[in-house]
Amino acid sequence: MTRTDTRVWLGGILVLTLTYAAGTMVDVDGISLTTWLGSWPVAVASGMAAASLLYSARRRGVTATDADADVDGADTTGALRYLGFSALAWCAGAGISSVTGLLSASAALSLTFGDLFALVALPLFVLGFTRFAPFPTxxxxxxxxxxxxxxxxxxxxxxxxxxxxxxxxxxxxxxxGLLGFALVYPVADIAVLCLLAPLVFTSPHSTRRAVLIAIGAFVIICGADFIGAVTRLLGTPLAGGIEYPVRLLGFALLGSLPWLIRERAGAEPRRITGRGxxxxxxxxxxxxxxxxxxxxxxxxxxxxxxxxxxxxxxxxxxxxxxxxxxxxxxxxxxxxxxxxxxxxxxxxELARNSGDVILVLDYNGRVFYISPGAAETFGYRLDDILAEPVTSLIHPEDLPIVSETMAEFERGAREGSHLRVRIRAGDGTWRHIEATASVYEQPGEPARLLVTTRDISAQVALEDQVNHLTFHDGITGLPNRAYVEERAREVLTRRERAGAPPGEVAAIFLDLDGFTAVNDSAGHTFGDYLLAQAARRLRGTTGSGVTLARWGGDEFAVLIEESADPQQVVDQAERLSRVVSAEPFQVADREVVLTASSGVAFAEQGMDGGELLRNADMAMARAKEHGGAGRLEIYAAHMHARVVSRLELQTELRQALADREFVLEYQPVVDLASSRVTAVEALVRWQHDESLVPPAEFIGPAEESGLITPLGEWILREACEKVASWRVSEWDIGLSVNLSVKQILSPRFVETVAGVLAESGLPAEVLTMEVDEEVLLENPGEAVERLAQLRELGVRLAIDDFGMGYASLAHLRELRVDAIKIDPSFVRDLGNDGTVTLLTHTIIRLGQDLGMQVIAEGIEAPEQLEQLRSMGCGHGQGFLVARPMVASGVEALVGGEAGIPL
Known part of the structure; x- marks a missing residue:
């Protein structure tokens, strides 16, 4: 029924009631005639209401249209049925009253058989109403x-x-005494009304409209009963018999109930807060x-x-x-x-048996309760802790955080708060704890704080160890390349914001002359020992405001964060060179004399940390080119001659790309457990003047010139087409391709990869893109976003040279990768250096815990292979496994069986 139909229905009821009222409100001689004239229309109206209700109940019972309403406890079919029976009882009562009203005038002041039917209608109405609004259980x-x-x-x-x-x-x-008979109706109506009215507020929302209509009809009927009781006592129809039009209106509204609730079941449910x-x-x-x-x-x-x-x-x-x-x-x-x-x-009981320490504090830190486990955890007696505020045990540097948290709770905060602070243990040491604070309320007592603490000192120590391994060199104990790069970036950024001149920041690079000969003659173990001795000497020469780091290999970097003039920087570089050559180094049973070539660069306006360090590296390379042996060079404009030569090389590379002088070689990646080739890594070579030029000589100039983008696209296209053809021959083999920063940041990079995959027919999940830490350090935000788009295509990602720098751990949470490739320097020292062996095992476990594939690069000895297998490393590549080879070599090696004897 629409809203318009509802209004027409209600309007018809009102017109009928007013018309009937006009017909009954006449001066009729005697109450009996009025009773007879008023009762039969009421009998007809109540009968029609009964028919409407019972018909609707039967129809709903067949079609089950109220199944949704029954979900929240209401029974619409049963409600309509009982309401129909009550209306039928009222109909019988009205019909009998119309007859007895004419036969006996005294019936007005006594209970008749018709009144008995009317009273029976009340419990039936209660039964029907409580089907709409259930009674409390x-x-x-x-x-x-x-x-x-x-x-x-x-x-x-x-x-x-x-x-x-x-x-x-x-x-x-x-x-x-006759008053008791007249009060039967009002008393019964009041009792039923007070019984049902509170149920309106707790009724289900699906039947709220039906409940309101039913209670409204009953209130009208109760009003008619009240008027009838007064009429019986007075002996004269009140207001000319207004009781009967009012009763007619009530039954008409009750009979219309099924049709008025067909539009919707009820109001939309509201959120129950528990405080309504x-x-x-x-x-x-x-x-x-x-x-x-x-x-x-x-x-x-x-x-x-x-x-x-x-x-x-x-x-x-x-x-x-x-x-x-x-x-x-x-x-x-x-x-x-x-x-x-x-x-x-x-x-x-929970606090007593919990492994955590539980406290109840007031907002001033005074302890009201502490679990017995505190004594065992922190080494205090309970009386000692209860005697002083808990703030007396907190580290002074962490007190502001704790005070601010307590102030927030005092201002009315209700949400829990998590803190990591340090507290003093009974033995005087500082323990790291993780605490959760929330409001603790008890009746009749002021609000306090419930604090649950856990000792995480071992976890923090492990984190510090991991951070140290991440940012420090395992051989010398010095900060590594990642640390000094990040430090240079921070220093220059801070000085730029403060308006300080950048020229006071400088970088020094040192290279140990002749170190390669030591490695070749005495071995890497003795070479590492020499590096550790050199680091100790250099560390003793540097003071405050200076960061000394191992850059890589036999190179060291020194960042001078603040200097008075350039001459002091040059003097510092000369002192570092002299301390290296001042005394021989003890290597095995002989003494080795080394010198150190150095390069110096000064920061300029607008220069970032990476550029400063590269300039110092270029100056050091210049010193090496001029013979080394303790030579010092300062970066200057004349060094750009080398840049010119690189530009010439870039021109040759551009022509080589046009003449298709580049070729691809493939290095197999092997499952170390089964010796099965699972993938190949595509490596580019330059066929120049009848010789193959390795990538180390032309990839750098290609990146600087931007040629790396078309070259990388050519590599990707050639490799995908070749591997796709192998897979057609039922070789289940994957492909790895290296990426550079400029490739990733080039326009339409992701679209290019998607196009190559579509043209070659190679599934996206077969392709793995390898990136190194440089990708994640230079413009990491955009690079990570582009790589994330690659993952959406289905392409797998791997971090190359993992473990060598800052990006190895810090960016794992930003960039979801599928594989990590352990840097060859770790594999080289397996079994010879305990720190490197432990770190390699840690990296393998880290990859396994994160669900990543771990690939070890640079496997050259059987001992290294066995070490990696025992550590659980899944895959590897290197000269022991297979050297890089052309496509035909891969086909001959694998032979369709995808297995290599190891």
Missing amino acids: GVRPAVRHLTDSYVCAAALFAVVWVLVFAPLYSELEESA LYRFAPEIAAAGALCVATVVLTIAALRIEGVAAVLPLASGSAVVVLVVRLVGLLEENATLTRMVHTRESHFH
């Missing part, structure tokens, strides 16, 4: 509802008695009724001399019920108290 809620309804009914009846029936009681005099007034509807109704009754009775007591016996009976019984209700409340309060004590004992 459980003995305790039901008793509470009944007692509150009785108090409300008694108070309401007292008001009606004083205002209406008390004067009539005085006028009846000898016939006052509807939860206390019976109590509010009872309290309000008692207040009104008290006021009315007080006023009435001042005006009348005597009060009928029924009033003390109602008031006394209400007081008795209130006492019973109070006893129930006291019993509920005792139950709640027992629950609080039980939960408190559970809390203490």
